[in-house]
Amino acid sequence: MLKKRIIPCLDVKNGQVVKGVKFEGLKILGDPVAFARQYERSGADELVLYDIGVSLEARQIAASLVAEIKKVFSLPLTVGGGVTVLSDVDRLFESGADKVSINSGAHKTPGLIQQASLKYGRQSIVGSVDTAYNFNLNFYEVVTGGGRHKTGIDVFKWIDHLVESGIGELVVNVIDTDGMQSGFDLSLLSEISNRWHLPIIASGGAGSSQDFISLFKKTHCTGGLAASIFHSGHLEIGQLKSNLETAGIPIRL
Amino acid sequence: MIAIVNYGVGNIMSLKNFLERFDNFVSVTDAPETILMADLVVLPGVGHFGPAMRQLNRSGLAEALGKRHDAGGPILGICLGMQLMFESSLEDPDALGFGWFSGHVDLFSSELITPHMGWNSVLWDGVLADYYFVHSYKVSMDLDENAEIGYASYGEKFPAIIRHKNICGVQFHPEISSNVGITFMKNLMEAWQL
Numbered sequence: 001m002l003k004k005r006i007i008p009c010l011d012v013k014n015g016q017v018v019k020g021v022k023f024e025g026l027k028i029l030g031d032p033v034a035f036a037r038q039y040e041r042s043g044a045d046e047l048v049l050y051d052i053g054v055s056l057e058a059r060q061i062a063a064s065l066v067a068e069i070k071k072v073f074s075l076p077l078t079v080g081g082g083v084t085v086l087s088d089v090d091r092l093f094e095s096g097a098d099k100v101s102i103n104s105g106a107h108k109t110p111g112l113i114q115q116a117s118l119k120y121g122r123q124s125i126v127g128s129v130d131t132a133y134n135f136n137l138n139f140y141e142v143v144t145g146g147g148r149h150k151t152g153i154d155v156f157k158w159i160d161h162l163v164e165s166g167i168g169e170l171v172v173n174v175i176d177t178d179g180m181q182s183g184f185d186l187s188l189l190s191e192i193s194n195r196w197h198l199p200i201i202a203s204g205g206a207g208s209s210q211d212f213i214s215l216f217k218k219t220h221c222t223g224g225l226a227a228s229i230f231h232s233g234h235l236e237i238g239q240l241k242s243n244l245e246t247a248g249i250p251i252r253l
Numbered sequence: 254m255i256a257i258v259n260y261g262v263g264n265i266m267s268l269k270n271f272l273e274r275f276d277n278f279v280s281v282t283d284a285p286e287t288i289l290m291a292d293l294v295v296l297p298g299v300g301h302f303g304p305a306m307r308q309l310n311r312s313g314l315a316e317a318l319g320k321r322h323d324a325g326g327p328i329l330g331i332c333l334g335m336q337l338m339f340e341s342s343l344e345d346p347d348a349l350g351f352g353w354f355s356g357h358v359d360l361f362s363s364e365l366i367t368p369h370m371g372w373n374s375v376l377w378d379g380v381l382a383d384y385y386f387v388h389s390y391k392v393s394m395d396l397d398e399n400a401e402i403g404y405a406s407y408g409e410k411f412p413a414i415i416r417h418k419n420i421c422g423v424q425f426h427p428e429i430s431s432n433v434g435i436t437f438m439k440n441l442m443e444a445w446q447l
Contacts, residue, residue, distance in 0.1 A: 001373065001374065001406060001407075002369065002371050002372070002373050002386075002407055003371055003372040003373065003383060004371075005371050005372070040431060045371070045372060046385075046429075067266075067270075070266075070267060070270045071270060074271060074428065074429060074430070074431050074432075074434060074435060075385075075429055075431055076385060076387075076426075076429040077267075077429075093264040093266065094266055095266065096264075096266040096267045096269075096270050097264065097267070098264065098267050098429055120264055120299070121299060121300060121301075122368075123368045123370065123387045123388070123389070124264055124387075168368050168370070168387075169368075169370060197363070197364075197365070197366050197367065198366060198367065198368070199366055199368065199370045199371070220366070222366065222370070222371060223371070252372040252383045
């Protein structure tokens, strides 16, 4: 039976894992290679690395970091952040990434996902979307830049576009619940995972084992992604997976 | 020396990194003579059945792989690389595979979430273990084989490992299957005395 996936996410800037702290900039947490090894040992099912640096130099640091991680790490590694043109995709795959995640690049460069999907196969291309509920428009709106830029696009229409463009997996990050540790947005994730038959990874809001249990019982999402609660040790992956198993969720132990 | 068959685009660096754990010299090659010479040839899993087979034929790699197969040289096919070892695929009905195993390749039911992506269990060498899969097509076999087969289940049972003498195909990706993938590779190389 196919297992549900638990996916820690590393935000990386200038070669270091960082955590965004509201109004206070970034806190450095440590070496991504050490994080990756620790997560493989603790039973993570795969790893996502987002490069949140903005410069060309940051892009190159991220690519060499991917190569370094892949030397000591044998789980699937998805890499994203600043993937804007096909040569960004090329560079990450050449460094050893298993999947490349495209988010705002799909807005900036129409056709990027089609090109990448044609070249590498759709199973290697992850579409990532950030969304927040817009009370004026009365729909879940696609946002970029971590929620700073509103696009005016309905998330359902955008997902349709991403799927048609040729993605093999979708990460849905709900900004409203992100960082709140009060649970995933189950109604939105349930609607999305009912409508599209591709692997959907939920992101934003995980605070406890119960949040993951609810996610997998109440939606068809195939994975759950989180950062701080794993990095801080607030939720230990081995313990989470054993709780999921007790709750009857198919999981790799 | 391990040779990874390079027959076009795709992300094979991840596989190269993995194989370097088992041999100091891993060559990503499109040279037919290297295919004949290597201790182990790995046919990786990228792209589509038809274009992949056409590219292998055009470049002379298919002929080299055929010669190696006939001479009993070890070959491991991964994902699409496994599928190419069968007769044909629904993905490209006009293209012929190597036909080393009888059977064809078809789609998962449209009711299922595809690609079939993530960890799934396979019973192999008496051990049930989870491997990482990423695929939308799977092998449908005629069951008259002498081969050893390890099955996985997604909607229905399908072959995840097939091995006969020095030819082995795996539908999953050992290179991203953590310790289980490393153990699988070690055991296979031991069985083949590499």
